[in-house]
Amino acid sequence: MRTYPRNSPEAAARIVALALTADGHVCSSEDRALDRLNVSRELGLAPGEFPGIVQALCEDQLLGPASWAAPAGDLEDDALTTLMAEIDDPALRRKVMRLCLAVAVADDYLADGEIALLAAMLDAWRPHRTTIAI
Numbered sequence: 001m002r003t004y005p006r007n008s009p010e011a012a013a014r015i016v017a018l019a020l021t022a023d024g025h026v027c028s029s030e031d032r033a034l035d036r037l038n039v040s041r042e043l044g045l046a047p048g049e050f051p052g053i054v055q056a057l058c059e060d061q062l063l064g065p066a067s068w069a070a071p072a073g074d075l076e077d078d079a080l081t082t083l084m085a086e087i088d089d090p091a092l093r094r095k096v097m098r099l100c101l102a103v104a105v106a107d108d109y110l111a112d113g114e115i116a117l118l119a120a121m122l123d124a125w126r127p128h129r130t131t132i133a134i
Helices: 011-022 028-037 039-041 050-061 079-087 089-103 112-127
Strands: none
Touching: 011 028, 011 039, 011 050, 011 079, 011 089, 011 112, 028 039, 039 050, 039 089, 079 089, 079 112, 089 112
16 A cells, blocks of 8 residues: 555545545445535645545555455554554544545445444544543
């Protein structure tokens, strides 16, 4: 799986691409949601660059180890953790989460893969509580 610079538009777009493909297919309502939200502009991509990120993700999944070839909901925890770690800016995390949620609910159905991806995002990006000794 290719790597992208931390907090880059490409790293963020790949997470959204995972949400787009998490149920095993892309439907027209998901495409319309991304168009309405102008995903390329939102993430700082050049116009028309998002489809290339989706294609690169699919190629990486097909050519990579078996753990990467599974739908997003079936990716091994380590694989998802690696992808989620590329985004550590809180504002960018919120933006990616908002876009992923919009894509996931665009067809009025949450597939298992979409639920698993959203759960992994929440788990990876939740604030870590520290214990304060008094």
